Amino acid sequence: MKQWQLGSQPGWESLELTERPDPRPGPGEVVVRLRAASLNYRDLLVATMPSRHQPGRVPLSDGAGEVVEVGVGVDCWRVGDRVAGMFFRDWVDGRFEHRYHEAALGGSVDGVLCERMVFPAHALARIPDGFDFAEAATLPCAALTAWSALFERGRLDRGQSVLLLGTGGVSIWGLQFAVAAGAEVIITSSSEAKLERARSMGAAHTINRTAVPEWDEEVRRRTGGRGVDHVLEVGGPGTFGRSLQSLASGGHLALIGVLTGFGPPESSLFPLVSKNADLSGIYVGHAAGFAAMARFIEENRIRPAIDRVFGFGQAREAYAHLAGAGHFGKVAMDFGR
Ligand SMILES: NC(=O)c1ccc[n+]([C@@H]2O[C@H](COP(=O)([O-])OP(=O)(O)OC[C@H]3O[C@@H](n4cnc5c(N)ncnc54)[C@H](OP(=O)(O)O)[C@@H]3O)[C@@H](O)[C@H]2O)c1
CATH class of the missing domain: 3.90.180.10 (Medium-chain alcohol dehydrogenases, catalytic domain)
Incomplete structure (x- = not known):
């Protein structure tokens, strides 16, 4: 072979x-x-x-x-x-x-x-x-990671809001799961064409992160100053601070990715405390989670x-x-x- x-x-x-x-x-x-x-x-x-x-x-x-x-x-x-x-x-x-x-x-x-x-x-x-x-x-890495972050650890509820960064594998699976679960999605991208595609898949709000480098302010503005209930943080140290600023009080930030590197965050961790927020480190997931995810995908006819x-x-x-x-x-x- x-x-x-x-x-x-x-x-x-x-x-x-x-x-x-x-x-x-x-x-x-x-x-x-x-x-x-x-x-x-x-x-x-x-x-x-x-x-x-x-x-x-x-x-x-x-x-x-x-x-x-x-x-x-x-x-x-x-x-x-x-x-x-x-x-x-x-x-x-x-x-x-x-x-x-x-x-x-x-x-x-x-x-x-x-x-x-x-x-x-x-x-x-x-x-x-x-x-x-x-x-x-x-499914095994990108989808299961988004699944673990939103459902296993985040306990996403219908009507809650989710922020996704970029339009790569984890974020687009996150978009599909969140929309199917009845959540409101805000997604960023460097590309208008990709944002348009995300809207066609159910994203309620899109933000061009190149045109709007202070995208966290825009997230707060779009949520009436409250922030989002969940963030799938795939960027790492270069985006962590803005992700945290985008989070609502009592929200859940899933720390997933390293697109900007492996170093320490370029901002204070204190907003986690003042917001009484939850922080989860996510590393893919387990086989039982995969089975639950496969059932959800079938029930919701997601491709x-x-x-x-x-x-x-x-x-x-x-x-x-x-x-x-x-x-x-x-x-x-x-x-x-
Ligand atoms: N912990 C885990 O279990 C786990 C599992 C899977 C992935 N990850 C990590 O999560 C990250 C994403 O993985 P992936 O496989 O989904 O990647 P991917 O498919 O390669 O997605 C990359 C996309 O992210 C966006 N992006 C790049 N730099 C960005 C930045 N500075 N800020 C915001 N968005 C940015 C871009 O989308 P636009 O062009 O739309 O902006 C880019 O096309 C990686 O760091 C990966 O190592 C971790």
């Missing part, structure tokens, strides 16, 4: 296509023929940051496919089942434990940019009915926003497209192309 792996130098340009024998399942394991994958900003970090790059690592966390072989003792999966792999292979349910970092697909262990892969039976989830494999491959689909042989092009940040929603790969 074929697999892509990170080359000896950091950078997706050095990705290498290699061959290795088909894997076989051990007891309690399942072999999945992967049919599609999607890319996340995290995959750019893994490929390019010298501190994270590991030569030979098979990249990408998000893949979907069909079960082709089950090992001894597996009774929850059958050949032909349509499944997605979990980002944290061993986080099935409950509170996060440090040991789950030891098996983060495409990071601490090999990921899904390969034709066949062995999973422990507990590391798979059924994909929503009617989804093709590329659609299903958008992912996929910007572009690349073939299996176009891994470098897919990375370059994501890095260009012109996309809206998700960038996927269909291994049949």
